[in-house]
Amino acid sequence: MKKIVYLLSGILLLAASCAPLDNYDEPEETLRGTIIDKGTGKGVQTEVGDGGIRLKLMEYSWSDNPEAYYFTCMQDGTFNNTRIFKGNYGVTPLGAFVPVEDEKIIDIKGVAELNFEVEPFLRVEWVGSPVVNSNGSITVKVKVTRGTTNPAYQQDLNDITLFINSSSPYVGDNNYDNRYITRIEKDDNPTALLDQEITLTTSGEFSKDRTYYIRVGARIDVTIDGRIRYNYNEPLTVEIN
Secondary structure, X not given: OHHHHHHHHHHHHHHHHOOOOOOOOOOOEXXXXXXXXXXXXXXXXXXXXXXXXXXXXXXXXXXXXXOOEEEEOOOOOEEEEEEEOOEEEEEEEXXXXXXXXXXXXXXXXXXXXXXXXXXXXXXXXXXXXXXXXXXXXXXXXXXXXXXXXXHHHOOOEEEEEEEEXXXXXXXXXXXXXXXXXXXXXXXXXXXXXXXOEEEEEOOOOOOOOEXXXXXXXXXXXXXXXXXXXXXXXXXXXXXXX
């Protein structure tokens, strides 16, 4: 019996030593670039994570019908993925802009640069500077305009929201303090405020001697890639003393 056990153990060890090794090189190619507002020439402001701008990659050097691979942009519309396998890809951006109909085909080897010009649904702009009130709340003024004349994307606004936190400049719908945000809801008809100066004041009384990060987002009532996505202005830093 002992001889049989030893024999079986040897066979198993031999089989294990012959198992194929994963000897593929680690992904180390880079794809970087910017999602650019066609009307302003600037990067499209977004939020970090799946609620912002996503890049969809299709690796055609692997398959004619590959499974999609996604990664996200930074909040200024730039992207820099340094962990991609070498190959031939189709790339499509997905976000709060008129959908890009044709994917761009690119060979990724070393560092590949790729930019997209898009028409955002909305543009959100600061008007003047934030004002700190006596109770520490913050009042801002913004202007929201259409970013495209495409008739298929002139839907009513879903909301206009002033986001704020005291923890990170990456402020937006993905990272805010719900004690202080202010939102013009769909029932309040935010569409009527297009092309006008809008005043928003954070709610609640703030802690003093802190740094706060603020940003305004607006979105139309249309779903892209499974979400109703925001267009944003640039985040600002406000010191409360």
